[in-house]
Amino acid sequence: MGGDYYHSCCGDPDPDLRAPEGPKLPYVGDKEPLSTLAAEFQSGSPILQEKIKLLGEQYDALRRTRGDGNCFYRSFMFSYLEHILETQDKAEVERILKKIEQCKKTLADLGYIEFTFEDFFSIFIDQLESVLRGHESSIGAEELLERTRDQMVSDYGLFVTSGEIQRRAEFFEPFISGLTNSTVVQFCKASVEPMGEESDHVHIIALSDALGVPIRVMYLDRSSCDAGNISVNHHDFSPEANSSDGAAAAEKPYITLLYRPGHYDILYPK
């Protein structure tokens, strides 16, 4: 059962845009120049080639993640930890630790048994502390990569997401009934909490809101506007503005993910 890697983990696969095959990639790959993406689509659709060229104007590198369905959470978590490692932003760490406490409380209030989620959170908190310098156990970029290759690091994301969706069920209900014909709780049990379940808009909004971290997603798909006028669509997910700390909402996203139908990877701006 463990070998169930999906070619496409998020959304409908586009045969031309197939996500990298699971088993061959580590959970989080090495940083690579964007030109490798261009090479990949050399014989692909001209729209895609054009879009990759446009991406190249703003972004210069890409980090691939394994296409096993948890790619969104994994990309997000790695990108976030890397951001903290680079900026050493202690205030941000303080802020997110508070958010995490809130998330745990949300889950406990919803009736989740603590031992089912606490380990996942502990791992993330340990990671967070270890990327801050000045701790006896500080780590560098290389080791962060090594550790994030351990699977459980990113998986607390699905608990955060599920908790947030259920906490604000009224807000999410219209989105969910548009996607599936199920209730909020059913949606969380069937489409958020299972391992390797695809991530959609709803998941991204919930995670971004719950942790107060803005996320930008660049869409690499075949859609195009009017003839000849190709641009790469993107969407910024900003944490809800009326949340307790509005400061984060105004920020420009420092996490950018590349979405190809079926998969998320990490993008690095120039």
Add this chain to the structure above:
Amino acid sequence: MDCSARRWWVLGRKSGPSVIGSAHDSPTSPSRRLPPHNFFPTGQRLRVFPFVLLSGPSPSDDATFPTPGSSSGEGSCELASRARLFKEYKEVQREKSADPDIQLICDDSNIFKWTALIKGPSETPFEGGVFQLAFSIPEQYPLLPPQVRFLTKIFHPNVHFKTGEICLDILKNAWSPAWTLQSVCRAIIALMAHPEPDSPLNCDSGNLLRSGDIRGYQSMARMYTRLAAMAKKG
């Protein structure tokens, strides 16, 4: 076998047993939640999760729990799942009487092997029977689901008649670490009460239900419950 049918909805039904620790689903036991961190009798909380450590205290160091006989493959994953199972073990000990329909027993020498005795739900052909389940837990637990099968013979569309294999989405693609061995048992009890004949592992049983022969299904299921799941008379 087509096991892909989503069956989570049966779990939310009023008549079914409660599933997961969700407050919505367990009207009968609103206080199932745990007081925080009293699993470790020594008072030491497993703050640093063992697989971040290279050489940390294994949860099986605890005197009350036997050390597993074979320690093959000391992967970080295995340490993590051991720690998790240890917590479940403590919880099962603590809440022994919380769910009288389920009795979970851990193997004396191997925390990755469990058996469960579950009571057949009332108003079903399984009522009055006690069914034994065998759990085999992968080293990647709780990232991967436990493997569960019936050891007691049962006539049910979603249980293989010979092997006892169970066709239940949460044991396959809909698995989530939010489930526990206990809540898996509750889900299996719910499945017994609400068979899903459209994705059968036991086609004979499924066909009876699909053709609307409820009486035939119930009498067969009842017969096997009597034969296999009830104490022999005299």
